[in-house]
Amino acid sequence: MFKVADAAKATEAYKPYVALTIAIKYIMRLCRESSKNIYKEITGLGYLGLDVKTDYAARKIYLSLAGGENPVKLDTTGSDAVLAAAGTLKALSLMNCGASACAEIPMIDDLPPADEESVIAKIMAQVSPWLRPDTLCVPAGSAG
Numbered sequence: 001m002f003k004v005a006d007a008a009k010a011t012e013a014y015k016p017y018v019a020l021t022i023a024i025k026y027i028m029r030l031c032r033e034s035s036k037n038i039y040k041e042i043t044g045l046g047y048l049g050l051d052v053k054t055d056y057a058a059r060k061i062y063l064s065l066a067g068g069e070n071p072v073k074l075d076t077t078g079s080d081a082v083l084a085a086a087g088t089l090k091a092l093s094l095m096n097c098g099a100s101a102c103a104e105i106p107m108i109d110d111l112p113p114a115d116e117e118s119v120i121a122k123i124m125a126q127v128s129p130w131l132r133p134d135t136l137c138v139p140a141g142s143a144g
Contacts, residue, residue: 019094027087035111048093067100079114084122
């Protein structure tokens with residue numbers, strides 16, 4: 001337990017990091033799954049408020065999160081990028097931060113194994129613009 005000056009504010013400020021953690025744990029699990037299971041999981045993200053469309057003829061999954069204008073188009077070139085895009089969209093949706101992003105995910109029968117550390121680094125880089133350092137909690141009695 002940490003002591004802070006304003007527990008409600010600190011809890012609220014920490015929520016985006018909880019969302020990021022949930023998304024990263026989800027992707028860490030997916031890194032060990034087969035291509036079929038990865039795509040099944042990704043198409044199931046609609047419960048988060050993501051718009052999910054599958055085009056079986058084109059063998060693509062389209063994911064989008066409607067927040068503001070000018071959605072960020074996430075790279076999906078390679079296994080690492082596919083998983084990072086799914087993790088980023090999950091994190092941004094859970095963060096409820098007004099982000100707008102989309103991804104066009106190619107469905108490849110034998111998706112090569114992903115490098116978990118690379119995927120996590122990509123998610124962190126893609127989500128970091130929505131993590132506001134001014135909302136970090138500062139322990140009670142600390143300068144900052």
